[in-house]
Amino acid sequence: MIRQICNKEEHGYDWIDINAPDDGELQEIASSYGLHAALVHDCLQPGHLPKYESLDDYAFIIFRVYTDYDLLEADTVQELTNKVAIFYSASFFITIHRYPQPFLEPVIKKGTLLKNTHQLLNAVVRACLTTYDEPSNKLAQSVDYYEEQVFLSKRNMPILKGLYYLRRKIDLLKRMLMLSRDIIENIDDHQGNVNTRDTRDLYVKLSTIYDSLNDNINQLLNTYFSTASQRTNETMRVLTIFSVFFMPLTFIVGIYGMNFKFMPELEHPWGYPGVLLLMLIITVAVYFWFRKKRWL
Incomplete structure (x- = not known):
């Protein structure tokens, strides 16, 4: 489904949001805005990792956002994250995703107030990063729970499986953030301002949190094995x-x-x-x- 949120006549740029695209819709958009066929093909790959690719007159971004459907034993890229592809230039902004993305709705509501596509890109990327905030709190609570079971519980609980999936989640989300570094670096470059600096600060904060969670879960696993021994x-x-x-x-x-x-x-x-x-x-x-x- 193609939805035009902003148009060049009123806002100075086109913003087109495409949900669950088919080949015909993508080819139509690609021919209208001169998008490279290889990059359009990347939009259709559900497991594509985050990337930033700059061309002569536009840039292509893939960002992976945390999915709302958090399963207990989810441990793969597609189970834990959804892909959002972005084509970005001074005159147009195209977002492509397979599933509805609720985090985009607040950006859509204020999209008409943004002066240019660089501000819009910063707002979208910041919204993407925000999807990792709540999961970090849940994962921290899970780490605390398992830490209590390892150190304080006198029962022999089968917690190794839970620790494994928790470690996989933390490690995968940490890697998604790490692979998104180029996107943040290119947003907060010479065009950077207070807003892009806030986005970078949010990225640094989340990266630090997930680094800490990763260290904690690895130490907890080692402690668990030592305690079991x-x-x-x-x-x-x-x-x-x-x-x-x-x-x-x-x-x-x-x-x-x-x-x-x-x-x-x-x-x-x-x-x-x-x-x-x-x-x-x-x-x-x-x-x-x-x-x-x-x-x-």
């Missing part, structure tokens, strides 16, 4: 202590369980209580030996 070692220590207690007792029982006819202790009146007393002495000796070694 420590719990396993603790279990093995307890089992080893029990085995040390029972090994000599089992040895004694094994001896007197042999079916030999001539075993003097079998006919001794104090044989049975004597063996029990010997087992008790061995058990107490092992206990105090462990206490001396501080293993108990």
Whole structure:
């Protein structure tokens, strides 16, 4: 669907927004504004990563925005982000996307108040960056939750799968922001002003947040593995202590369980209580030996 938001006669430039385009609509726009066929082809690739490409009389931008359909186990570019393609020059501004993008509506409402396409580009890119703001808060809360489960919970919760998908999300969104750096650099260049500086500041802030989240989740994973290993070692220590207690007792029982006819202790009146007393002495000796070694 093609929607014209601004026109050159009233605003000095054309702004055309295209939602869920087909080949015919893209070819029509491409021929009207002289767009390169290879760049139009990039608009149709759903998994294309962020890029900035400058031509003689216009620039082509692909920005990936965070999707509203956040699934618990989403961990791919297409599951976590949507692509917005932008053709930008002094006389026209074209936005292309496969799905409706709610974050664009506030920009559309004030689009008629913007003086030129550079201001419009800054507003759109800033709106794109804003889509990463709320997810960063949710991811930070998730990191806090898993951190509490790792350090404070006494239950053996199967949290490794959740940590894996959380790490994948943070890492992927961090890479999307990193790949968008060229776009920010070209917006806040010699034409930059207070508004473009705010956009750069927002980008730096989000990049810092996702860097911090990435470091935190990696440290949390390492801590989880260390804690799991420590719990396993603790279990093995307890089992080893029990085995040390029972090994000599089992040895004694094994001896007197042999079916030999001539075993003097079998006919001794104090044989049975004597063996029990010997087992008790061995058990107490092992206990105090462990206490001396501080293993108990």
